[in-house]
Amino acid sequence: MAVYTEVAFAEAAALLHDLNLGDLTELRGIQGGIENTNYFVTSEREGATLEHVLTVFERLSFEQLPFYLHLMKFLAGRGIPVPAPAANAKGEILLSVQGKPAAVVDRLRGKSDLAPGVAQCEAVGATLARMHLAGLDFPMSQPNLRGLPWWNETVPVVLPFLTPAQADLIRAELAYQNHVAQSPAYAALPRGPVHADLFRDNAMFENGELTGFFDFYFAGCDTFLFDIAVCLNDWCVLHDQDHDGSLDTPRSLALLTAYQAVRPLTAAERSLLPALLRAGALRFWISRLWDLHLPREAALLQPHDPSHFERVLRARVRDTHALAALLRDDALQSA
Known part of the structure; x- marks a missing residue:
């Protein structure tokens, strides 16, 4: 959500007219994130104020x-609270800005809750399960482009920037994840479209109610368990500078219990949650290392600190056996 492509007011105004979204009144670049160019766009149509997000895709x-x-259009049509893309008169939702792909989607109400409690984690767990079920008959397929093949390609690129201890950890974990991916239990994991990046800043709340998930541009077909693990690693971890990456048990149980009430976990998912929690931590440690050490120029670029997910990964490796307690029936039912 950094600004790589400077979009002029007149250009954005013409785009909104083409989408029948009225007259542009405000165009504001969004700071945060690092993948795409994003703008808040406000327009007036027949006396009503409309709020959307314009995204120009850089990669x-x-x-x-x-x-x-x-996928976003499909999920929105199934009642899942996600932004729906706007279409032009030809029905096109994939647009072009300065020769780059672009889209305009609804802006969700409210704001992100960066200090979530049990209630927020329950809402996220239940809605994530509904989203997974709703996507089961989505007709399109695309792999998670930041999955295991990308980890295998990218780790050698970031290794020169690591200390010997960090290099040992990342190599060992990558080998472990390749081993897990070849196991019969992993092959048995339920799969479908996943968000794959459902952090706290990719969900909105208003008056304590979850209004939706957004930023689906890392989505792909992968295991549902990976999506759950990514959520747990962000929503259920302390984020102060002194944290050691450990999961907060009440929030973790709240998210898992709410999810399971909608879509019960399979035996394979229960057995592999500790491994997939490690996978989620590894994925974002790798990507943050890549973004920090091999950055692109941008007007509002703020790369995230890789050390956060290094600590999360070390905690997941340390607690692999203890994490299995989260999957006991009595623990989930008493949460």
Whole structure:
């Protein structure tokens, strides 16, 4: 959500007219994130104020984007609270800005809750399970582009920037994840479209109520358990500078219990949650290392600190056996 592509007011205004979204009144670049260019766009149409988000995609191609945009449209049509892409008169939702792919989607109400409690984690768990079930018959398919093949390609690129201890950890964990991915239990994991990046800043709340999930541009077809693990690693961890990456048990149980009430976990998912928690931590440690050490220029670029997910990964490795207690029936039922 950094600004790589400077969009002029007149250009954005013409785009909104093409989408029948009225007259542009405000265009504001969004700070945060590092993948795409994002703007808040406000317009007036027939006396009503409309709020949308304009995204110009910097890495994803015209060929890759239909999966993300049509997934959002599909989920919104199934009653899942996600932003729906706006279409022009031809019914097109994949647009072009300065020769780059772009989209305009609804802006969700409220704001992100960066200090979530049990109630917020319950809401996220239940809605995530509903989203997974709703996506089971989505007709399009695309792999998680930041999955295991990308980890295998990217770790050698970031290794020169690591200390010997960090290099040992990342190599060992990558080998472990390749081993897990070849196991029969992993092959048995339920799969479908997943968000794959459902952090606290990719959900909105208003008056304590979850209004939706957004930023689906890392989505892909992967295991539902990976999506759950990514959520647990962000929503249920302390984020102060002194944290050691450990999971907060009440919030973790709240998220898992709420999820399981909608879509019960399988035996394979219960057995592999500790491993997938490690996978989620590894994925974001790798990507943050990559973004920090191999950055692109941007007007509002703020790369995230990789050390956060290094600490999370070390905690997951340390607590692999203890984490299995989260999956006991009595623990989930008493949460």
